[in-house]
Amino acid sequence: MSRNVFAILLCVLINIAIFGSATFTSAALQPTAKPLPPTWTPEPSITPVPAQTQSTVDTSFPTSSPIPTFKPIALETIQLTAPMYYLSNRRSATVYIARADPHSPDATRVTQTTENILSFDIAADGRLAYTTESGQVLAAGRAKAWKSAAKTIDPLRAYDAVWSPDGKILAFGLRASDKDYAKFARTPPTGVYLWAEKGDPKQIIIDTPITQERITYTPVSWSPDGKWLLIRFTEPSGYGWEVFNLATSKQTRLARFTANDPVQYGSAMWLPDSSQILLFNQKGNNPDDAGGAALVDLNSAQKPISFVGKNAPKVTSEYHFLPDGRLVVIGSTSRTEPLQVYVGTFDGSQASVKPIGDAFRLKWPGILLTSPTGFPVYVLDIQYGVIVYNSSKTLAYDPAQIGLSATDSGVYDSAVTPPAWRFGPDNVILPDAAK
Numbered sequence: 434m435s436r437n438v439f440a441i442l443l444c445v446l447i448n449i450a451i452f453g454s455a456t457f458t459s460a461a462l463q464p465t466a467k468p469l470p471p472t473w474t475p476e477p478s479i480t481p482v483p484a485q486t487q488s489t490v491d492t493s494f495p496t497s498s499p500i501p502t503f504k505p506i507a508l509e510t511i512q513l514t515a516p517m518y519y520l521s522n523r524r525s526a527t528v529y530i531a532r533a534d535p536h537s538p539d540a541t542r543v544t545q546t547t548e549n550i551l552s553f554d555i556a557a558d559g560r561l562a563y564t565t566e567s568g569q570v571l572a573a574g575r576a577k578a579w580k581s582a583a584k585t586i587d588p589l590r591a592y593d594a595v596w597s598p599d600g601k602i603l604a605f606g607l608r609a610s611d612k613d614y615a616k617f618a619r620t621p622p623t624g625v626y627l628w629a630e631k632g633d634p635k636q637i638i639i640d641t642p643i644t645q646e647r648i649t650y651t652p653v654s655w656s657p658d659g660k661w662l663l664i665r666f667t668e669p670s671g672y673g674w675e676v677f678n679l680a681t682s683k684q685t686r687l688a689r690f691t692a693n694d695p696v697q698y699g700s701a702m703w704l705p706d707s708s709q710i711l712l713f714n715q716k717g718n719n720p721d722d723a724g725g726a727a728l729v730d731l732n733s734a735q736k737p738i739s740f741v742g743k744n745a746p747k748v749t750s751e752y753h754f755l756p757d758g759r760l761v762v763i764g765s766t767s768r769t770e771p772l773q774v775y776v777g778t779f780d781g782s783q784a785s786v787k788p789i790g791d792a793f794r795l796k797w798p799g800i801l802l803t804s805p806t807g808f809p810v811y812v813l814d815i816q817y818g819v820i821v822y823n824s825s826k827t828l829a830y831d832p833a834q835i836g837l838s839a840t841d842s843g844v845y846d847s848a849v850t851p852p853a854w855r856f857g858p859d860n861v862i863l864p865d866a867a868k
Contacts, residue, residue, distance in 0.1 A: 511820050511830035512536055514804045518543065518861070519854035520550060520843030528843070530563060533836025540836040544867060551592040555857040556600035561864065564591035564605055571864035572603050572628065578866040579634055583622040585613040593652050598659045603628040604652040607636075617642055625652050625664065625677070638664065638677065638684065650675075656707040661731065663701060663710065674701050674710065676731055687729045688712060698727060705754050709781075711738075713752050714798060724748040724768075728782070741785050746775055750798030754779075755807035762786055763812060768797045774810060774821045790827035793819045800845065805856050811835070815845045 513535045521531040521540065528549040531540040544550060546565065553563035560573035568589035571578045581589050587610040594605045607623045614621065617640075625638035641648040646668055653663040656676075664675040664684070673689035687710060690697040698712035708730065715724035726749060729735045740746060746764025753761045755776075762775040762784070771794050777786030795814045802811035808823035816839070818832045837844060843853030 511818075511828060511834045513835050514806070514809065515856045516859060517802070517836070517854060518553070518555060518857050519837070519841060520553070521838075521841040522549075523838055523840040530561075531836070531841070538834050538836055543861070544863075546867065551590065552594045552605070552853070553855070554594045554596045554603075555855050555861055556596040557598070558600055558862075559858045559860055560596075560600060560862045562594045562596060562603050562605075563864075564594050566590050568607065570594065570603075570605055570626075570628065570634065571866050573862040573864045574630065575628070576865060578864070579628065581607060581622055585609060585616075587613055589613075589623065595652055595654060597655050598657060601630055603634075604655070604662055605634070606651050608649065614640075614647070623649065625650050625662075637682065646670075653701065654703060656703050657705055658707040661707065663703065665701070674712070674729070676710070685731060685733060687731075687733045688727075688735065696727075700751075702752060702754075704728075705758060711752060714750055715748075722748070724750075726752065736782065738779075739783050741783050742777075742787055744787050745784075746773065746786070751801040753801060753803050753810075755803075757807065759807075760784055760786060761801070761803065761807075761810060763799045763801055765792075772797070772799050772812065774812065789823075789825050790819075790821040793817075793827065793829065795819065802854065802856075813837070815839050 513533060515535065517533045519531055519533070520528050522528045523531070523540070525542075527547060528551075529546065530543040530550060530553055532543050533540045543561075544563065548569075549566045550563050551566055553561065555561055556573075562570070562572035564570050566588065568580050568591050569578045570580070570591045572594075583589065590608045592606050592608060594603060596603055604625060604627055606625055609617070609621065609623045614623065617623070619642055621640045621642060622636070623640045624636055626634040626636050628634040638650045640650060648666050648668045651665045651667070653665050653674075655662055660679055662677040662679065664677055666673055666675055671689055671691035671694075674687045676685050676687060677683070678685070688698070697716040698714060699716055700714035701710050701712050703709075704711060709728050710730075711726055711728060713726035715726070724747075725738060725740065727735055727737050740749075746762060747766050748768055749762050749764035750772075751763040755761060758778075759776055760779040762777075763772055764775055765772050771792035773788045773792045774790055775786035776789045777784060779785075793812070795812060795817055800813050802813070804810070809820050812819045812821065813832050816832075818830045818835070819827055820830060821827050832838070839845070846853070
């Protein structure tokens with residue numbers, strides 16, 4: 434055997450030993466980077482494995498002796514358990530609603546509007562509602578799209594659509610540009626609206642006029658019993674949370690945070706019994722500062738929640754209640770340490786949770802996608818993903834395998850409220866105005 438041929442064979446064998454085998458998703462239309470195993474640290478950038486077919490014959494040989502085929506890196510086989518709908522601008526100049534399905538890595542386009550969609554929601558019966566950057570609100574079951582008649586220089590923007598639990602009322606927000614807002618001396622048309630089954634939307638919360646300290650309001654979520662609406666407010670010096678009682682039309686301020694407050698919670702959600710709000714996603718500059726969550730009742734009485742158990746997290750970022758009442762938490766011992774999925778019980782003041790699956794390095798705070806049945810749960814950042822099963826089995830995967838790419842900014846933007854993704858039914862009902 435010649436020295437050159439021996440060198441070629443040696444290089445090929447080394448490549449096989451290093452890279453293994455591969456599958457590629459068609460969603461990206463090119464090879465995708467292999468997600469690292471759950472306990473590895475992601476590198477800043479990954480060079481995709483080339484997809485060129487390798488020759489199995491060395492033409493310098495006097496005979497056609499076969500050479501082992503080059504095999505790129507293998508990916509785990511991961512799929513969704515239900516259709517997922519989300520905001521995307523992949524291969525498009527505008528943001529639209531996309532749909533990813535089980536058994537398919539390719540997302541499909543649901544809406545065909547020529548302007549950006551800012552938010553959407555899907556009612557329990559599959560009716561779709563969404564808002565646009567020109568101020569339009571479209572909802573299945575409503576005969577036509579709605580748009581404010583207020584005269585403005587710039588278009589009003591509609592955002593944060595959220596259906597009530599029974600699907601009868603759609604809440605959404607309306608926002609004006611700064612120069613338009615300055616014209617509204619007493620009763621700005623911006624704020625929070627409710628759109629019932631009949632008639633036009635009614636404004637229930639009015640943004641504070643600019644002649645005072647400007648305060649704007651955003652609908653976040655309905656209480657599970659449908660009697661309250663959670664509101665986020667923003668002002669020049671801070672932000673906070675309020676609730677709106679539909680029966681009394683009364684607003685109650687629950688919490689307010691300023692830039693100098695040592696503890697600030699950036700997210701909020703209802704307890705399953707509608708009695709309290711769970712504040713979480715604590716902001717902090719020191720990665721080793723303890724960070725948990727707090728509870729606030731509908732009369733604004735606050736109390737921290739504590740975690741019990743020797744393996745409980747010291748810092749937490751994302752929370753979710755499972756259909757059976759258990760609590761799912763993403764957390765760790767530090768913001769610089771591997772993330773973990775914790776599962777356990779919550780009794781109203783204490784959470785008793787334990788880690789499930791393997792720890793994995795993803796960019797803090799991680800994004801949590803929970804399937805309709807609770808498990809499996811999908812945790813990801815803009816580059817990697819991990820799926821955790823109720824059995825504690827954990828697998829790493831490329832987000833492109835479930836139809837997501839880095840251009841699907843709505844999913845990856847933790848500042849978007851409410852989340853820009855929803856698991857939904859097999860069939861959604863488009864608004865009449867969008868058909």
